[in-house]
Amino acid sequence: MRISRSFIPTLKEIPADATIPSHRLMLRAGLMRQLTGGVYAYLPMMVRALHKAERIIREEMNAIGGQEFLLPALNPESLWVQTGRRNIPNFILSVKERDLVLAPTHEEVIGWLGAMHIQSYKDLPQIWYQIQTKFRNEPRPRSGVLRGRQFTMKDSYTLDRTWEDLDTGYDLHAEAYRKIFSRCGLKFFVVGASSGAMGGTGSQEFMVESEHGEDTVAKCPACDYAANLEIATSGLSAVGRATDHGAPEKIDTPNVKTIDELAAFLNVPHERLAKSRIYLHDSKPVLILTVGNDQVNETKLGAALGGGEYRAASPEDLRATTGADAGSIGPIGFKGRIIADLRLKNANGLISGANVNDLHLRNIDLTRDVPKLEYADVRSVENGEPCPSCGQALRVTNAIELGHIFKLGTKYSEALNIRYLDESGQSQLVIMGSYGIGLERILACAIEQGHDENGIVWPAALAPFDVHVVAVNMNNSDIVLHAHQTYRQLQQAGLTVLLDDRSSVSPGFKFKDADLLGMPVQVIVGEKGLKNGQLELKVRKRGERSMVPVDGVVAGVQDLLKSL
RNA sequence: CGGGAUGUAGCUCAGCCCGGUUAGAGCGCUUGCCUUGGGCGCAAGAGGCCGGAGGUUCGAAUCCUCUCAUCCCGACCA
Structure with missing residues (x-):
């Protein structure tokens, strides 16, 4: 073309x-x-x-x-x-x-x-x-x-x-x-x-x-x-059971909202903190319990809920369903379905919100204190957690x-x-x-995988054309002759060829366009090469250039295409 | 659907706060000359209902209201 x-x-x-x-x-x-x-x-x-x-x-x-x-x-x-x-x-x-x-x-x-x-x-x-x-x-x-x-x-x-x-x-x-x-x-x-x-x-x-x-x-x-x-999923272990210290007891946690603040305030590891989130599932509140700062994956949650519509509760919803604001919500006394992440399976010694602002509960034992608790995988895997099949850090x-x-x-x-x-x-x-x-x-x-600052670098299999022939100067009859000849020869060899035969477009413009369009191989027909009876081949991907004799252009291009 | 931003020439943008000649630039386009190995130079041109509708004003690209469109973040994504 x-x-x-x-x-x-x-x-x-x-x-x-x-x-x-x-x-x-x-x-x-x-x-x-x-x-x-x-x-x-x-x-x-x-x-x-x-x-x-x-x-x-x-x-x-x-x-x-x-x-x-x-x-x-x-x-x-x-x-x-x-x-x-x-x-x-x-x-x-x-x-x-x-x-x-x-x-x-x-x-x-x-x-x-x-x-x-x-x-x-x-x-x-x-x-x-x-x-x-x-x-x-x-x-x-x-x-x-x-x-x-x-x-x-x-x-x-x-x-x-x-x-x-x-x-x-x-x-x-x-x-x-x-x-x-x-x-x-x-x-x-x-x-x-x-x-x-x-x-x-x-x-x-x-x-x-x-x-x-x-x-x-x-x-x-x-x-x-x-x-x-x-x-x-990841190989991250469940938090398991800790020493039992008896029934849940209240602790004052004034102005402590986030898991990080709570861990610092009480000087306990994140693994003992159970975070609660409320979702509305077909308009009914459901409490989701996860470990520390683990993120809820909503697709997993949807599967755990078993169909129906669901969305995260708004601050107003929280207050209406639990009586507390985000940061003080917990499973004890919550009326409704409760789903805990698998990492919390049968865990005890947990700290969670008391459903009263600025108040938490400690010594929570899920097996003892939360009846009809369901378990499901609802957390998102985080970068660096162990692979579930071999233990290496996941990316x-x-x-x-x-x-x-x-x-x-x-x-x-x-x-x-x-x-x-x-x-x-x-x-x-x-x-x-x-x-x-x-x-x-x-x-x-x-x-996305094949480009540089100058433009596209097409893989040969998808490139609109196999070869881009640049006629450097259409006012030079020798160049015109060889450009057209090269164009025909490459086509006869079964290649698809784009020929830049624009007159009154400067060489620089043509080179920029050729790089932008990104065909795998460029053939440059210019005075420099023709002086010695040669054409220049350029591989778009790495910018490598080589000279071939005029009658060796087809073989040269085919070799380069094969090497890509 | 929530949050943010932007709509001015084919493209990229300035002008808008602080209203006031004939609305600008670069690129692109047309014509002529020139040049020909990395988006070349000189000159002359064409090209706009300033997204749309209403309003305020003697006067609106500029201020106000509404609307439409596009982009980004989030939500959503069979």
């Missing part, structure tokens, strides 16, 4: 609204423009990169027996009412004029097709996938293409007879995903994840470590343990979710009545899995 005839609107200045590198560079390199919040127009460079990612995905999905579909983004609202997902908050965008919604994912449509046409065990298993635009009612789109209201997703679904077959389809997907992301040149890792209300027996996420990621994960540097913080970092694979089970089969007849003529529920990859996130992650 010749730049002189192309639409590649590069920007010299950094767009004010973009804060993370991938977002800035996608705008600066002319990949996309924002139409409205969370919605982007993808320009030719972006589309070429997307197509390259799509091709890799199709190859790997087809390799595991996937069949490609293209399902409608417009769905009847009633289908989503059937599965109970119509009114999930911040999920579905709808159409004003008709009872239609814009699909945020496609379990429902897959289910509709499956219910209609899967009849016999002979029809199973199936792997169905598509690459298609999704819509979500994101309350706060951000970070460019990382969280948008409209985005491209490869979604696939397995339909199986048994849980064992589901495992097979799930494992095939896990392996395909590894290949896809490896081929895309991304450094990624896999974490155990929360299946949340999706139900089923398990889920994993494919993550790229990034300070700009919105997920938090715990990773073990020594073994292969890695988990989303929503389910991560807690942010990450971008590239893909997510779910064992769904029968949730949608039940809602949509997706059934087949087994060998004995019995009607059975189909067992489903669902698997997603965010296409734009692949590109954004590639840029």
